């Protein structure tokens with residue numbers, strides 16, 4: 001019998017082109033998604049060296065990071081942004097690459113539209129010049145973020161130079177508590193293992209909680225693998241994934257579909273496969289989570305308080321926490337639910353899919369955004385926006401006083417003009433609470449969509465479970 | 472890419488952990504379509520006031536650190552986004568080497584592809600180098616990649632590990648793509664095999 005292998009091992013081995021003596025491997029890359037921020041210099045590199053794109057149909061180009069989320073039909077006001085977005089289209093045409101225009105209904109955040117279009121599939125290797133490419137692992141693809149030089153490398157060679165990652169497995173079993181979502185689970189995991197807990201690893205998520213979770217929820221979990229330091233997140237594809245993919249525009253059809261599903265069914269870790277790191281969680285221990293600091297590991301259950309740096313023994317760690325509290329302008333011992341917010345952002349590749357919007361709308365329905373709070377909802381793609389509108393979610397949001405926007409990365413990274421002003425504080429469904437991430441001097445608290453809506457209607461971080469009685 | 476040569480230079484100490492790529496180069500500077508010119512915006516939001524004047528307390532604004540060529544940093548340096556603008560900004564500023572106990576994966580890859588050497592040391596070694604670096608101009612640190620040694624101002628040496636392939640590329644100033652294309656026939660035969668065994672992988676393409 002062959003050695004039992006992990007899911008990661010199987011996908012890796014099936015894409016190995018060559019292994020050099022020193023262990024460096026040439027790994028075949030099936031698909032690449034390209035956006036406007038990390039690609040211009042890669043196309044320049046191709047031109048300078050007179051190199052063609054090896055497999056044009058293996059790429060998909062779309063602008064998302066820098067697009068306006070309102071009034072876009074009137075064009076892009078910011079000149080630098082406009083140049084960057086126009087350049088993406090020009091590069092697509094020059095090299096003959098599949099391209100989705102930013103006015104097309106299929107436009108959206110790279111990590112939302114890959115699965116949505118069926119471009120992402122189990123068992124393939126997929127890269128994008130964006131760290132949250134880990135998202136696509138929810139469908140059982142080996143997907144990771146790369147830099148611009150590597151974008152160019154994939155364009156020119158359809159491969160990457162890589163070394164195998166470590167195998168890590170996080171298993172979550174048990175009963176989930178009421179109000180606990182995929183976002184709370186991944187925040188709790190990062191709080192436990194830390195932002196370097198997965199460094200050098202591909203994290204496979206397993207256990208009954210993951211099996212019972214929707215494909216969208218798995219995307220939320222895999223998305224933030226990078227915040228745990230991992231290269232990628234993975235979930236073994238199952239019937240839910242096949243049902244999710246069937247009929248999507250770029251998914252296989254007819255006999256090819258049957259053949260693909262046969263293969264996809266083999267994509268799971270063998271019994272007895274060895275992992276370098278194993279961590280287990282009991283779902284019953286996980287509460288709805290919020291972040292209080294400036295790193296995604298600085299999180300806690302919503303019922304808790306801001307930690308006290310003097311309780312921390314490690315000097316460097318104490319300083320880091322101290323600095324975070326100063327930046328966030330919060331005091332040790334303060335109840336998290338006493339933290340007042342100025343803005344709410346519901347969106348990003350972590351939480352902008354239809355079930356995220358539904359969860360937020362359930363909380364927003366019949367309530368009003370608190371006085372002095374600005375709240376925005378930015379769907380992950382034009383198709384999600386359409387579906388949400390067909391379900392009447394936009395009406396629920398706008399009646400509650402939320403701003404209903406057009407798709408893009410928006411305030412996740414504060415690049416397109418949707419941003420926090422210095423000193424402003426947000427409850428955000430995105431993935432990074434770094435200093436200045438949502439705008440210079442801005443302060444970010446990471447939350448789930450339902451908790452973001454709860455914060456919007458109360459004006460402070462709030463426990464969504466206590467909402468109906470308390471408000 | 473320029474060949475990496477042995478040098479000695481001023482090292483700037485930045486002891487904080489988890490210095491992320493948003494800190495290194497905030498997102499709004501990613502609108503550039505060039506690789507160069509980002510050095511002035513390195514650490515922008517901690518380096519400048521809102522009116523564009525320099526923040527006096529930020530270390531790179533101290534006269535003795537303005538020409539730093541080495542950065543000694545806290546754990547998990549470069550975590551966060553995949554933006555290659557981070558190593559572009561660091562090298563454009565003039566820094567050729569970053570020393571820490573650990574680096575985020577993507578940042579690690581991106582750096583070597585831009586001629587930026589990253590050296591992993593133990594926490595004790597890092598603390599010693601932070602101490603050296605605190606003396607600024609008076610304590611230049613040497614970096615000898617060929618022999619894999621950090622040369623401390625007191626004459627002491629710290630040996631370090633580096634991936635042989637990355638070392639070779641850095642010393643020779645080699646471009647990865649050219650190297651990979653030497654395996655063109657292997658890539659082609661992989662593609663042909665995949666077309667046979669997993670035709671939908673191609674068929675699914677737009």
Ligand code: SF4
Pocket residue numbers: 065109110111130132348349350408409412413430431
């Ligand atoms: S939504 Fe945020 S994290 Fe996701 S791709 Fe866009 S900028 Fe990156």
